[in-house]
Amino acid sequence: MAHTTTLLEIKDLKKTFSIATGLFARPLTLTALEDINFTIRQGETLGIVGESGCGKSTLGRCILQLLTPDEGQVLWLGQDLTKLPAEEMRQRRQDLQIIFQDPLASLNPRMTVGEIIADPLRTLRPELNKTERRARVLKTMESVGLLPEMINRYPHEFSGGQAQRIGIARALITEPKLIVCDEPVSALDVSIQAQILNLLAELKDEFGLTLIFISHNLSVVRHVSDRILVLYLGRIVELASGDEIYEDPKHPYTRALLTAVPIPDPKLARLRNIDALKGEIPSPINPPSGCTFRTRCRFAKPYCAEKRPPLEIIENGRLVACHRWREIDVPAEAVLNG
Amino acid sequence: MAGITGKDAVLTEYAHRLETLDAPKGRSLTQDAVRRLVRNKAAVLSVFVVGFIIIFAFAGPYFLPWTYDKIDWSGIRKPPNFEAGHYAGTDQNGRDMLARIMQGTQMSLIVAGVATLVSVIIGVIYGAVAGYFGGRVDAVMMRFVDIMYALPYILFVIILVVIFGRNPVLLFVGIGFLEWLTMARIVRGQTMSIKQREFVEAAKAGGAKPWTIIFRHIVPNLTGPVVIYATLTVPEIILTESFLSYLGLGVQEPQTSLGTLISFGAPVAETLPWMLIGPAVVLVSLLLCLTYIGDGLRDALDPKDR
Amino acid sequence: MTEVLKVEDMSVTFELHDSEVQAVREMNFSLSEGETLAVVGESGSGKSQAFLAIMGLLAKNGRAGGRVMMGDVDLLALDSRQLDRYRGKDIAMIFQDPMTSLNPTLKVKTQLSEVLVKHRGFNQQDAVTTSIEMLERVGIPEPVKRANAYPHELSGGMRQRVMIAMALLCQPKILIADEPTTALDVTVQAQMLDLFKSLTEDFGTSLVLITHDLGVVAGVADRMMVMYGGRVVEKGVTDDLFYDPRHPYTLGLLHSTPHIAKRAVRLDPIQGLPPSLENLPKGCAFHPRCAFAFDRCLVERPPLRDVGDGRQKACFYEGPLAYGEVA
Numbered sequence: 001m002a003h004t005t006t007l008l009e010i011k012d013l014k015k016t017f018s019i020a021t022g023l024f025a026r027p028l029t030l031t032a033l034e035d036i037n038f039t040i041r042q043g044e045t046l047g048i049v050g051e052s053g054c055g056k057s058t059l060g061r062c063i064l065q066l067l068t069p070d071e072g073q074v075l076w077l078g079q080d081l082t083k084l085p086a087e088e089m090r091q092r093r094q095d096l097q098i099i100f101q102d103p104l105a106s107l108n109p110r111m112t113v114g115e116i117i118a119d120p121l122r123t124l125r126p127e128l129n130k131t132e133r134r135a136r137v138l139k140t141m142e143s144v145g146l147l148p149e150m151i152n153r154y155p156h157e158f159s160g161g162q163a164q165r166i167g168i169a170r171a172l173i174t175e176p177k178l179i180v181c182d183e184p185v186s187a188l189d190v191s192i193q194a195q196i197l198n199l200l201a202e203l204k205d206e207f208g209l210t211l212i213f214i215s216h217n218l219s220v221v222r223h224v225s226d227r228i229l230v231l232y233l234g235r236i237v238e239l240a241s242g243d244e245i246y247e248d249p250k251h252p253y254t255r256a257l258l259t260a261v262p263i264p265d266p267k268l269a270r271l272r273n274i275d276a277l278k279g280e281i282p283s284p285i286n287p288p289s290g291c292t293f294r295t296r297c298r299f300a301k302p303y304c305a306e307k308r309p310p311l312e313i314i315e316n317g318r319l320v321a322c323h324r325w326r327e328i329d330v331p332a333e334a335v336l337n338g
Numbered sequence: 339m340a341g342i343t344g345k346d347a348v349l350t351e352y353a354h355r356l357e358t359l360d361a362p363k364g365r366s367l368t369q370d371a372v373r374r375l376v377r378n379k380a381a382v383l384s385v386f387v388v389g390f391i392i393i394f395a396f397a398g399p400y401f402l403p404w405t406y407d408k409i410d411w412s413g414i415r416k417p418p419n420f421e422a423g424h425y426a427g428t429d430q431n432g433r434d435m436l437a438r439i440m441q442g443t444q445m446s447l448i449v450a451g452v453a454t455l456v457s458v459i460i461g462v463i464y465g466a467v468a469g470y471f472g473g474r475v476d477a478v479m480m481r482f483v484d485i486m487y488a489l490p491y492i493l494f495v496i497i498l499v500v501i502f503g504r505n506p507v508l509l510f511v512g513i514g515f516l517e518w519l520t521m522a523r524i525v526r527g528q529t530m531s532i533k534q535r536e537f538v539e540a541a542k543a544g545g546a547k548p549w550t551i552i553f554r555h556i557v558p559n560l561t562g563p564v565v566i567y568a569t570l571t572v573p574e575i576i577l578t579e580s581f582l583s584y585l586g587l588g589v590q591e592p593q594t595s596l597g598t599l600i601s602f603g604a605p606v607a608e609t610l611p612w613m614l615i616g617p618a619v620v621l622v623s624l625l626l627c628l629t630y631i632g633d634g635l636r637d638a639l640d641p642k643d644r
Numbered sequence: 645m646t647e648v649l650k651v652e653d654m655s656v657t658f659e660l661h662d663s664e665v666q667a668v669r670e671m672n673f674s675l676s677e678g679e680t681l682a683v684v685g686e687s688g689s690g691k692s693q694a695f696l697a698i699m700g701l702l703a704k705n706g707r708a709g710g711r712v713m714m715g716d717v718d719l720l721a722l723d724s725r726q727l728d729r730y731r732g733k734d735i736a737m738i739f740q741d742p743m744t745s746l747n748p749t750l751k752v753k754t755q756l757s758e759v760l761v762k763h764r765g766f767n768q769q770d771a772v773t774t775s776i777e778m779l780e781r782v783g784i785p786e787p788v789k790r791a792n793a794y795p796h797e798l799s800g801g802m803r804q805r806v807m808i809a810m811a812l813l814c815q816p817k818i819l820i821a822d823e824p825t826t827a828l829d830v831t832v833q834a835q836m837l838d839l840f841k842s843l844t845e846d847f848g849t850s851l852v853l854i855t856h857d858l859g860v861v862a863g864v865a866d867r868m869m870v871m872y873g874g875r876v877v878e879k880g881v882t883d884d885l886f887y888d889p890r891h892p893y894t895l896g897l898l899h900s901t902p903h904i905a906k907r908a909v910r911l912d913p914i915q916g917l918p919p920s921l922e923n924l925p926k927g928c929a930f931h932p933r934c935a936f937a938f939d940r941c942l943v944e945r946p947p948l949r950d951v952g953d954g955r956q957k958a959c960f961y962e963g964p965l966a967y968g969e970v971a
Contacts, residue, residue: 061539100539105537108537120543123547159917161917174544190857194900194912198911223902257831263863264886265903265905266886268862280831281829
């Protein structure tokens with residue numbers, strides 16, 4: 001892995017939203033992402049997990065410049081996308097694509113499947129004529145498992161799983177290098193979920209894609225990812241390889257998440273001692289001082305409220321943001337033995 | 339990367355091969371809506387009635403012995419008389435009522451059509467632009483709409499009469515320029531909800547420019563509310579025209595419109611009932627049918643609401 | 645164990661403008677006191693409609709056949725006024741989205757105490773006190789403060805707890821939960837599942853858990869029932885179905901679910917798409933997606949039959965069920 005190139009580097013990314021509260025009231029500031037630093041290597045799958053409101057979708061959109069970050073850089077092969085003029089960024093979009101959560105909502109209901117899949121080509125490859133476009137559409141449809149005779153149909157005639165295949169075909173047609181998958185399977189039935197996950201894995205091998213896989217479902221992320229990034233209230237709390245995260249989680253939040261994941265195995269499920277987190281995620285408008293996780297952390301000490309833990313690099317390039325990661329002993333029940 | 343590997347050529351051939359392939363046409367949302375509309379008996383009947391009224395108004399005059407402005411000195415204020423060719427009687431000036439109804443219907447339809455078209459075009463573009471760009475652009479554009487709302491309508495009409503003189507069609511192009519305000523508000527609201535949908539984001543990720551997104555992805559998805567509101571605008575303008583003509587600001591003699599005919603017929607309804615009944619029947623059936631069509635379209639385009 | 649609910653030969657039919665769709669067919673099961681029964685299936689399997697029918701909550705064009713016996717009473721034979729005597733009191737249901745079942749314009753305590761006043765004849769003051777106690781029991785911190793809040797001021801997990809509290813106020817014998825944790829985050833989901841477990845233990849409530857997530861089932865269910873295309877295809881004790889599935893669909897579901905502790909290179913999903921109820925395949929509804937289907941499956945529908953150990957399945961195939969290597 002040491003030889004592979006760094007495709008994308010995120011530096012000190014910050015994104016805030018202002019929320020209008022009234023005509024004359026000062027808008028509130030919601031910090032969706034702060035101090036985000038990580039790199040993605042060519043050909044890997046980076047999973048991003050976290051609970052709702054942790055900023056995982058915002059991060060995906062900031063990488064693609066669908067949202068403009070407030071601060072920081074998004075370096076694509078060394079080139080800062082946030083500073084790129086609009087026209088150059090438009091051209092760059094050939095390399096960076098996205099797959100959405102709600103497959104039907106992500107397809108324009110007034111367009112046929114063929115038109116939807118060809119849409120990125122119209123702007124990104126205007127030199128192609130109609131026949132060439134259609135050829136590519138059919139080729140891509142074939143690789144995502146759609147039948148050619150579906151080309152003139154409309155999205156509402158498809159089930160969720162097929163609609164997601166259409167979305168994947170649209171993302172693939174520009175021959176991108178990186179695809180951000182934003183919860184691509186959470187709206188699908190179990191049996192279809194597995195089909196789409198397998199399809200993504202096949203396409204990744206076939207086209208040499210790099211994937212950013214955003215999901216709240218840890219089992220799914222574990223299944224697809226090489227490395228996993230755990231977000232909590234807009235900050236990175238841990239980043240490590242999939243096996244490291246699951247076998248030896250360092251951050252108390254990662255641990256709690258892992259033990260909360262339902263396991264489709266009754267005996268293991270009964271044996272497990274769920275490290276249930278107290279309460280729910282605090283509001284990102286008014287996050288706790290110091291370590292944002294301290295309000296739900298059972299290892300929290302008074303000093304956790306005073307100082308924000310830095311994102312430390314520990315062994316093997318793992319990252320963790322916790323004051324007490326060295327002291328916390330991982331009890332045996334948190335480790336999952338298959 | 340195109341052209342180097344000759345991949346394009348291979349793909350082109352592949353496309354030609356598949357061109358002959360039988361790819362069945364899907365059912366578009368519009369086709370679905372039409373199918374639902376056809377099932378609605380009241381709406382279908384209304385479409386036929388409106389269609390008949392249009393043919394009646396535009397083709398009818400060619401089959402009549404009298405034109406709308408010709409005065410029959412032998413028949414003034416006469417009830418229907420088939421021998422003389424006055425199938426619906428004559429008015430106080432001896433002009434054939436049926437011809438006048440036809441001409442009046444024509445005028446009302448043209449005026450309503452033109453004004454609606456103008457208001458739809460302006461309203462959709464204005465609303466979609468304001469809704470899509472949002473923020474400051476939206477604030478400025480919508481405040482302008484608010485100001486327009488606040489100014490008295492009739493004042494504008496008088497200014498328009500001064501500008502366009504007595505040309506009724508131009509006058510109603512002008513009225514269309516005033517009628518788009520509500521349309522713009524509706525479209526803006528819809529646009530704001532559509533632009534949150536993921537397919538708009540997908541288009542952005544596909545490199546589409548703002549104008550492409552507006553016209554390719556947003557405007558086609560506005561069809562439902564726009565069509566429905568337009569069918570409601572048509573009767574509104576017919577009534578506006580009647581009102582303006584009544585004030586003497588609309589259509590001028592010898593030309594006429596349904597509103598004008600009714601305003602002349604109403605005072606003499608007891609002595610010369612044929613002067614009121616004819617135009618009233620046409621106007622009422624037109625308005626009623628348009629309302630039914632509007633209702634039918636609403637149900638057909640928005641099946642979830644039922 | 646006492647039987648609290650017995651469903652016999654139930655069916656649910658919907659009338660569309662020019663056709664009829666059978667969403668549930670020939671459903672038979674019984675529920676014992678304090679037991680948790682999981683109903684597993686994908687969208688369109690009829691799992692939700694079956695229980696909406698039991699609650700008398702079908703859409704206008706739907707109608708239910710068969711019998712649903714609660715003691716000596718057939719719930720399906722009652723009109724909606726008679727049903728109100730049992731609904732909410734003896735049998736309660738909670739849904740995936742609690743917002744749809746909470747009135748946004750009323751305070752939490754008003755909605756809760758209303759139930760007590762109506763069903764159990766409490767006076768207003770006692771009703772509020774009891775409601776607040778119940779909020780505390782379902783794990784809501786600061787129950788007095790939350791009781792004075794409006795539903796939209798609460799988080800998703802909190803709302804679902806309020807719904808559960810509301811359902812429990814009348815101490816129902818049966819609680820039906822339709823995908824209660826699907827909209828919640830994992831950490832909150834774990835809390836809810838814990839809550840369900842203690843409910844059945846402390847209150848003796850029988851729980852029906854309708855879900856598509858086998859992970860959720862494994863943790864809480866005593867027995868499970870797998871549905872496909874409107875029919876029950878396999879039924880038995882949870883452990884048996886997980887470790888020794890006898891129906892190919894159950895096996896397929898297990899192989900489609902990613903397991904956090906086992907990283908398989910590939911999942912073994914079920915091929916194809918779930919059928920539409922309007923157009924079910926002939927014979928066994930699952931045969932087009934089944935790796936084990938043979939000629940008989942194409943023409944004849946397998947009935948649900950006993951296969952020993954209190955298990956039932958609807959499948960003709962008797963050979964060993966495994967695709968190559970089992971994970």
